[in-house]
Amino acid sequence: MPPAANAANSAEARQSLTADAWAEAALDAIANGGLDAVAVEPLARRLGVTKGSFYWHFANRDALLRAALARWEQAETDDIVARVGPEADPYTRIVKLFKAANASYRAGRLYLAIAAAEDKPMVQAFVRRVSERRMGYLYDCYHALGFAEDEARDWARFAYATFMGNLQIGRDTPDLMPTGEKFSEYVKLMIKVLIPRATGSAVD
Amino acid sequence: MPPAANAANSAEARQSLTADAWAEAALDAIANGGLDAVAVEPLARRLGVTKGSFYWHFANRDALLRAALARWEQAETDDIVARVGPEADPYTRIVKLFKAANASYRAGRLYLAIAAAEDKPMVQAFVRRVSERRMGYLYDCYHALGFAEDEARDWARFAYATFMGNLQIGRDTPDLMPTGEKFSEYVKLMIKVLIPRATGSAVD
DNA sequence: AGTCTTCCATACGCACGCGTATGGATCAAG
DNA sequence: CTTGATCCATACGCGTGCGTATGGAAGACT
Known part of the structure; x- marks a missing residue:
């Protein structure tokens, strides 16, 4: 099966591997085996090629990681909007x-896996940006609900912590996370508690 | 500097490395660099010895990991009590x-680092036991507060998720976690919200 | 038909960690 | 003094992943 790109040739219609395909494969690897699973040779095997392909698209492993994390940050901040x-x-x-x-x-697995490698300074920057942007969005919500700055910050952090914690529980002890109707009730409880609707501004 | 253990010789007064010392060093490595940091040769260098020492105390790397995780589980469940x-x-x-x-x-770092490696089946078992025991303890508390079973489970999961999430936030974005007086107020808010004291049993 | 560019395969050297084999040092026991 | 046990150092082979170097196939261009 040769390429045979008859229409729309120019410069972007390539059916060979693209750098984005490598980055996406890297994200899959992260979601499964963590950041250390982003290894050139295993990824190449999984994509049905060899290292020769990789080192044409990227300078080294770090470049791939950067591309994958940038893609992740993009997706995470897009999700929020x-x-x-x-x-x-x-x-x-x-x-x-x-x-x-x-x-x-x-x-969820992606976030936890990436955040688990906050030792690497490069990763840390991405995690910080995503977390800050997400909590900032929550802060805006609570602020719009009428809370003062400090209170809104506390509520936003509180809610965000609950997000993250539920991700952890769902990953580490999935049998302790309810499903179906019970899960809906669980969410309802958290929403009811975490969003004090009728409150004007009182936190104390 | 030879041993020179003049008093209390018998069988336990050895100043050479013990298996527990290796396990503790392994936990330190986990808290810093994650589970993959539990490598025999680097650990040996850090302890000022060589692999020869390690393979006398342990059969292989897996045995060390098991010992370290057992030690961790012990400490975590002891903490609860x-x-x-x-x-x-x-x-x-x-x-x-x-x-x-x-x-x-x-x-906190230990818990997050160990939980981040839940892919390995051996690690998963330890994480599950610790998490279940901790949430079980919380469940008992909420049950004692007068909540029905399902409600107590929801509240326990909710509170535990908040624990874990705050750990994550403190690790990933420490600048977003308040300190001093502000932190106390933050804790106060969570406690107030997460422990409905006066409520009889109503969740809805 | 010939060249050029794109994309990938193959082959090499290197670093590093695991596990084993073997010897050496030290101390207790006889 | 010799023997045995304890604890560790040294040296080796193996696997695996990184990065590089080089060649080759296949389409584009003239």
Whole structure:
């Protein structure tokens, strides 16, 4: 099966491996085996090629990691905007965030796996940006709900911690995470507790 | 500097390396560089010896990992009993758990690092046991507060998720975690929200 | 038909960690 | 003083992943 790109040739219609394909494969590897699973030779085997391909697209392993993490950051910050979308009501926005947080299994594993390698300075920068942006979004929501700055920060951190913790529980002890109707009730409880709707500004 | 153990010789007064010393060093390595940092040769260098020492105390790297994880499980489950101790009031017990959770920096890093390697089946077993035991303890507290089984389970999971999430935030974005007085207020908020004291049994 | 560029395969040297084999040093026991 | 046990050093082979060097196939261009 030779290429045979008859239409739309120019410069972007290549059916050989692209750098993005490598980056996406790297993200898959991270979601499964952690950051250390981003190894050139195993990835090449998985893609059905050899290292020769890789070192044409990337300078070295670090470049691939950077590309994968950039792709991840892009997707994570897009999710915050895309999934919740044009929603004016801050209450509904937080609710949607909660449901979106427990929606994508892969995204959760990705976040945990990447955050687990915060020792590497390069990774740390990505994790920090994503976390800060997500908590910042929550902060805006709580601020729009009428909370003062410090209170909104506390609530945002609190809610975000609950997000992350539920991700951990779902990954480490999935049998302790309810499913179906019970899960909905669990989410309802957290939403009810984490979004004090009727409260004006009192936290104490 | 020869041994020169003049007093208390018998069989336990050895100043050479013990298996426990290796296990403890392994835990230190985990807290810093993750599970993959448990490598025989680097650990030996750090302890000032060579592999020859290691392979006398352990059969292989897996045995060291098992010993370290067993030590970790022991410490974690001891903490639950020792730190909170003989406390009858379930409310106070949860509060103490909350404060203990954010107390030890190393313990938090250890938990996150070990849990991040839940792919390895051996590690998974340890993580599951520790998590289940901790959440079980929380469940007992909420049950003692008057909640029905399902509700107590939800609250315990909720609170535990908040624990874990705060650990993550403290590790990944420490600048977003308040200190001093602000931290105390943050804890106070979570305690107030996560422990509905006056409630009889109503969750809805 | 010939050249040039794109994309990949093959082959090499290197570093590093695992596990084993073997010897050496030290001390207790006889 | 000799023997045995304890604890560790040294030296080796193996596997595996990284990075480089070089060649080759296949389409594009003239």
